[in-house]
Amino acid sequence: MRTVGIDLGGTNAYAVVLDDDRTIGHAKRRTPTDGGRNEVIKTLVKVADDALDDAGLERTAVVGAGVGTPGIVIGGTVGNASNVPGFDERFDLAAALHDRLDLPVRVANDVTAAAVGEHALGGGRGADDILVVFVGTGVGGGLMLGGVPFEGSHGGAGEFGHLVIRQGGAVCPCGRRGCVEAYAGRRAMELAAERAVAAGTPTVLFEVMDGKGKSRATSGVFKTALERGDELVADLIDDGIAALGAGIASTVNLLDLEVVVLGGGLADKLGESYLARVEAAMRPHLFLEPPRVRLVAAMLGDEGGAVGAALLARNVA
Numbered sequence: 062m063r064t065v066g067i068d069l070g071g072t073n074a075y076a077v078v079l080d081d082d083r084t085i086g087h088a089k090r091r092t093p094t095d096g097g098r099n100e101v102i103k104t105l106v107k108v109a110d111d112a113l114d115d116a117g118l119e120r121t122a123v124v125g126a127g128v129g130t131p132g133i134v135i136g137g138t139v140g141n142a143s144n145v146p147g148f149d150e151r152f153d154l155a156a157a158l159h160d161r162l163d164l165p166v167r168v169a170n171d172v173t174a175a176a177v178g179e180h181a182l183g184g185g186r187g188a189d190d191i192l193v194v195f196v197g198t199g200v201g202g203g204l205m206l207g208g209v210p211f212e213g214s215h216g217g218a219g220e221f222g223h224l225v226i227r228q229g230g231a232v233c234p235c236g237r238r239g240c241v242e243a244y245a246g247r248r249a250m251e252l253a254a255e256r257a258v259a260a261g262t263p264t265v266l267f268e269v270m271d272g273k274g275k276s277r278a279t280s281g282v283f284k285t286a287l288e289r290g291d292e293l294v295a296d297l298i299d300d301g302i303a304a305l306g307a308g309i310a311s312t313v314n315l316l317d318l319e320v321v322v323l324g325g326g327l328a329d330k331l332g333e334s335y336l337a338r339v340e341a342a343m344r345p346h347l348f349l350e351p352p353r354v355r356l357v358a359a360m361l362g363d364e365g366g367a368v369g370a371a372l373l374a375r376n377v378a
């Protein structure tokens with residue numbers, strides 16, 4: 062069975078054509094930053110057509126399309142996505158795409174779609190109950206329970222980044238305090254570094270950032286600063302690892318998960334040692350003896366969300 066899957070991100074939209082368990086077409090386009098919702102929808106249609114072109118197929122050769130989008134998804138509608146133009150107010154994305162693609166369309170949250178991909182074809186293969194955690198600009202989470210995505214009563218399940226691991230703790234980009242993301246997310250770490258510099262703490266982080274010609278402290282910037290022995294960056298990464306360990310263990314204690322998949326820009330850049338250290342930070346908090354949960358690396362990379370969306374599209378066909 063062939064389907065097309067699209068992953069809409071704040072920066073790029075990826076699309077794949079999935080034929081059974083193989084991707085046979087790939088495409089990527091920039092997500093428009095202005096022009097509103099219609100420009101974004103046009104881009105989604107174009108990137109899907111690009112992936113079909115890459116596979117040498119017409120739209121009629123696929124049975125459906127799936128989309129992973131930021132925000133909270135209820136049925137085919139999406140809202141609360143502030144980083145995509147026009148996606149903060151709720152609207153029917155499935156209907157809008159169905160009109161333009163003339164295919165059945167399934168919409169899911171982007172991290173839920175990535176969890177579906179990692180569950181079927183990536184790090185979570187063979188496990189029914191998994192948590193997928195992506196550590197990048199923010200910290201995202203997706204849950205598969207009993208082998209199906211768990212989206213909650215109002216589409217808002219899986220917000221792993223906003224698990225509170227320290228009451229009255231650091232301010233999170235969401236405006237609350239003490240969330241995992243307030244310690245482990247790249248944006249929060251960059252803000253913490255700015256505050257430390259203002260208070261007189263030395264760091265090479267911003268020098269490395271300028272040297273690489275970046276306007277933000279990317280995952281690569283953090284990695285280089287860490288390799289140069291920067292103490293502030295090492296402390297920030299230590300705090301992030303401790304927060305991830307506590308958050309993951311708490312989720313495992315609640316749900317008795319088999320596998321936790323860890324991915325995202327920062328986890329990918331920092332690699333095996335980061336994964337091993339998050340696992341070590343998790344272990345002391347685990348309640349069940351002996352601990353059977355496995356922490357593994359995400360395997361599908363940037364295309365995981367699009368692959369998961371393509372898998373979800375099989376259910377609408």
Ligand SMILES: [Zn+2]
Nearest residue numbers: 223233235240
């Ligand atoms: Zn938060």
